[in-house]
Amino acid sequence: MNILLRFFVASLLLSASCDAKSNDKKKKNKDKKKPQDISLALECASDDDCQADSQYCSGGLCQEFGFCRSLSDCLNPSNEYNSILCLGYTDCVDNQCTTICGPDICPGGEPSVRCAASPCSVSTCISPTTCVDYYCGGCNALFFDPKGDLACGSVDGSVEPTPPEDERTEDVPQPLGTCSSDDDCTDQFCAGGICQDHGTCRDLVDCLNPSNEYNTILCVGYIDCVDNQCTRQCSDSECPEDQPLAECEFPPCIATTCMAPAMCVDYVCGGCHALCFDPAGDVPGFMIDGSTPEPSLLELPESETALCEFDSDCNPTDQYCSQGECRNFGSCSSDFDCYNPSNMYSTVFCTGPVLCQEGSCGRVCGGECPENGGDPVPCGEASCDPKECGDEARCVLNDCDECSPLYFDPAGRQVCGPDDSTGVSPEQTCSSDDDCVDQFCAGGVCRDHGTCRDLTDCLNPSNEYSTVRCVGYIDCVDNQCIRECSNSDCPKGEPFTECEFPPCIATTCLAPSVCVDYYCGGCNAICIDPAGNAPGFPTLPVEDPDTPVSDGTCDSDADCSDGEYCAAGTCLEFGLCSEDVDCFNPSNMFPMLDCIGYVKCSRKGTCRTICGSSCPNNAPLVRCFEAPCEANPCEEDYVSCVDNYCGACNSIFFNAAGKEVCASTDVPEDTGSDCSKKMACPTDGSWFSRSTCAVKKAFKKARCAV
Numbered sequence: 001m002n003i004l005l006r007f008f009v010a011s012l013l014l015s016a017s018c019d020a021k022s023n024d025k026k027k028k029n030k031d032k033k034k035p036q037d038i039s040l041a042l043e044c045a046s047d048d049d050c051q052a053d054s055q056y057c058s059g060g061l062c063q064e065f066g067f068c069r070s071l072s073d074c075l076n077p078s079n080e081y082n083s084i085l086c087l088g089y090t091d092c093v094d095n096q097c098t099t100i101c102g103p104d105i106c107p108g109g110e111p112s113v114r115c116a117a118s119p120c121s122v123s124t125c126i127s128p129t130t131c132v133d134y135y136c137g138g139c140n141a142l143f144f145d146p147k148g149d150l151a152c153g154s155v156d157g158s159v160e161p162t163p164p165e166d167e168r169t170e171d172v173p174q175p176l177g178t179c180s181s182d183d184d185c186t187d188q189f190c191a192g193g194i195c196q197d198h199g200t201c202r203d204l205v206d207c208l209n210p211s212n213e214y215n216t217i218l219c220v221g222y223i224d225c226v227d228n229q230c231t232r233q234c235s236d237s238e239c240p241e242d243q244p245l246a247e248c249e250f251p252p253c254i255a256t257t258c259m260a261p262a263m264c265v266d267y268v269c270g271g272c273h274a275l276c277f278d279p280a281g282d283v284p285g286f287m288i289d290g291s292t293p294e295p296s297l298l299e300l301p302e303s304e305t306a307l308c309e310f311d312s313d314c315n316p317t318d319q320y321c322s323q324g325e326c327r328n329f330g331s332c333s334s335d336f337d338c339y340n341p342s343n344m345y346s347t348v349f350c351t352g353p354v355l356c357q358e359g360s361c362g363r364v365c366g367g368e369c370p371e372n373g374g375d376p377v378p379c380g381e382a383s384c385d386p387k388e389c390g391d392e393a394r395c396v397l398n399d400c401d402e403c404s405p406l407y408f409d410p411a412g413r414q415v416c417g418p419d420d421s422t423g424v425s426p427e428q429t430c431s432s433d434d435d436c437v438d439q440f441c442a443g444g445v446c447r448d449h450g451t452c453r454d455l456t457d458c459l460n461p462s463n464e465y466s467t468v469r470c471v472g473y474i475d476c477v478d479n480q481c482i483r484e485c486s487n488s489d490c491p492k493g494e495p496f497t498e499c500e501f502p503p504c505i506a507t508t509c510l511a512p513s514v515c516v517d518y519y520c521g522g523c524n525a526i527c528i529d530p531a532g533n534a535p536g537f538p539t540l541p542v543e544d545p546d547t548p549v550s551d552g553t554c555d556s557d558a559d560c561s562d563g564e565y566c567a568a569g570t571c572l573e574f575g576l577c578s579e580d581v582d583c584f585n586p587s588n589m590f591p592m593l594d595c596i597g598y599v600k601c602s603r604k605g606t607c608r609t610i611c612g613s614s615c616p617n618n619a620p621l622v623r624c625f626e627a628p629c630e631a632n633p634c635e636e637d638y639v640s641c642v643d644n645y646c647g648a649c650n651s652i653f654f655n656a657a658g659k660e661v662c663a664s665t666d667v668p669e670d671t672g673s674d675c676s677k678k679m680a681c682p683t684d685g686s687w688f689s690r691s692t693c694a695v696k697k698a699f700k701k702a703r704c705a706v
Contacts, residue, residue, distance in 0.1 A: 041063060047078050049062065056079050058079070059147065060147045066096055068092035068095055072142065075134060076144050077132060079097065083099040086101040087102070087105065089104060106136035110136045113136075119133050119139040120132070123143075124213055125141075129143035129144055129145050138218075178195075179193060191206045192280065192282055193282070198212055199229060200229060201225035202228070206230070208275060209277055210277070211277075211281065212230065216230070216231060216232035219234040220236065221235040222235060222239050222240055238269075242270075243270030244270065246268045246272050248272040251266045252266050252274035261279060282329070307324060307326070309411045311342050313326065314326035320340065321410070323337075324411045330343070331361070332356035332359060335354075338354045339354070342408075353376050353399075369400035377403065378399070378479060384397060388405075389407040389415055394407070395408075430445065430531065441530065442460060444532070447463075450465035451479055452480065457481070471486065472486040472489070473520065490519070490520035494521035495521065496519055497520070497522050498519075503517050503525035504525045508591075509527035510527070510529075535589065553571070557656075559571065565587035566656070568659045569658070572588075574588060574589050575588070575591075575607050576605050578605065579601055580601045583607035584599070584644065585640070597609050598614060598616055615647065616646065619646045620647060622649060624645065628644070628650055629641035636653070638654060639654060641654070
């Protein structure tokens with residue numbers, strides 16, 4: 001019985017084993033597929049045209065998951081295939097994506113690169129694409145279009161399938177379209193007046209054009225134009241060998257104004273360059289030092305020089321009329337062309353003359369003026385009137401010839417001259433900025449932005465100008481507003497003041513004046529009226545700080561100009577003073593800080609509010625029975641009186657000429673401080689003053705008795 005049972009069990013096990021082997025063989029035969037016939041694949045424009053659970057779009061054809069033409073198909077995120085999990089790399093072998101296990105993680109022995117950021121996060125592709133990071137051989141961003149092709153790059157070593165002979169097409173060069181801006185191009189950028197493909201270049205300037213969008217590897221190095229393609233040259237330096245990296249105090253574009261609608265790009269290789277790109281993709285007047293542009297297939301053939309009588313006869317995007325001939329912006333035949341206001345070009349920010357060198361205008365840093373061998377001079381407030389030389393003339397100032405005027409006719413020829421006309425126009429008066437065109441109103445005169453008479457003009461919010469970015473203070477130097485780079489926010493002798501609150505918060509300026517906070521030398525609130533004046537703040541430099549600016553003698557305020565008062569027989573601007581008593585004169589109107597403190601005349605001759613103690617020298621603030629001006633007599637002629645409660649019940653009388661009268665050298669006793677001194681009352685004078693003194697004497701006696 002046991003023998004039969006064992007035989008039966010063994011038979012069952014043998015039968016099961018045979019069935020299993022048979023099933024495995026059938027399964028293997030079933031899984032073994034023939035190579036896919038690409039010719040039978042359906043065309044597709046995206047994955048949506050293929051079977052969602054088993055196919056993806058590759059090269060415009062629906063392919064089974066796992067199928068590949070090249071390595072790029074295996075990297076396509078739409079190609080969902082199974083792979084073994086091991087250390088190695090993905091590759092396309094016999095049109096199938098597979099994982100090659102081994103110590104290498106990139107094909108062909110290429111190194112795997114560690115990138116500072118995801119390549120896709122720092123790369124762009126203008127087409128609708130899906131991006132994949134690929135770190136073999138570089139920081140690569142692979143962009144796949146909906147058809148499964150690489151849109152903005154390729155994988156080194158990949159081989160795209162060769163189309164059948166009847167489907168091959170020769171690469172026929174397409175005519176390049178002309179353009180005046182990027183708006184005239186489709187999926188391209190405008191460079192030199194021609195629509196160019198992104199990433200292509202004629203020279204390095206095209207690679208620096210912000211409208212040219214292209215991908216580069218992520219490494220330390222510099223951008224260059226190689227074989228008409230923009231690329232990054234990996235190097236230890238951020239600039240080419242013949243263009244050392246310049247250490248600029250500030251970004252060049254900060255100190256450069258590009259003519260609208262040009263865009264400014266900083267370039268600090270070989271110097272501090274500000275590149276102004278016009279809408280046509282050109283940088284007029286700029287040539288990168290040391291560069292030798294190679295002939296480019298993308299350049300248009302040169303045309304014959306066009307004649308002109310007006311700028312409108314030339315290409316308005318990049319040419320001007322120079323002595324009857326159309327010239328490109330920045331080009332020149334003489335230094336005179338570089339002063340032509342129609343010739344727009346960018347220059348470096350430095351001290352030196354603008355000269356015509358090798359047919360291009362540029363500033364020669366540290367150079368000398370050819371006329372006199374000296375340095376260029378700031379022309380400041382000087383201006384010239386083109387009407388002095390005819391209705392159609394234009395005028396600029398020559399900073400290399402003592403700001404003498406240069407006149408141009410519409411054809412760009414020099415006309416008139418310094419011998420024919422001074423070129424200096426009368427100042428245009430104004431009562432506010434509304435009376436000026438592209439200028440601001442300062443001191444009742446229209447002035448160019450950035451110019452100044454003194455520091456007040458530089459602090460005027462209507463004066464719009466650019467300065468270098470550095471720690472320092474604003475100053476007026478040679479009639480130009482500049483920032484003096486320093487380790488202090490204020491000039492020497494005027495320490496920065498830490499105020500408890502902005503001075504303008506505690507100051508009321510008469511409408512429609514505007515208030516400006518100024519913390520150098522005190523908590524100053526500067527009220528600037530519409531005409532650009534700042535009453536109470538020095539508006540002109542003073543040679544001797546102790547001597548105020550004087551415009552003439554006076555017998556009363558009526559003899560002085562608007563904004564002035566009569567101070568001891570001399571007309572002074574509101575807020576100025578020669579001694580402390582001038583700051584008490586009711587005719588001297590100036591803004592005061594709203595704080596506990598006292599006024600005094602500073603060393604610079606201005607009335608200032610000293611916040612803190614109520615009186616100078618810590619003198620006590622006394623209480624009086626009545627206003628001192630009413631209690632104290634004055635036998636001289638006076639027009640005004642001011643009460644002063646510091647140390648005693650003082651009255652300050654002013655005559656019409658602003659001089660203090662009835663001033664007494666006898667200082668009244670402090671009724672609340674010294675009981676050892678006896679108080680004597682005058683025996684003469686008015687009965688009121690004698691009675692008042694008797695009351696004060698009795699009050700002191702009673703207080704001291706306590």
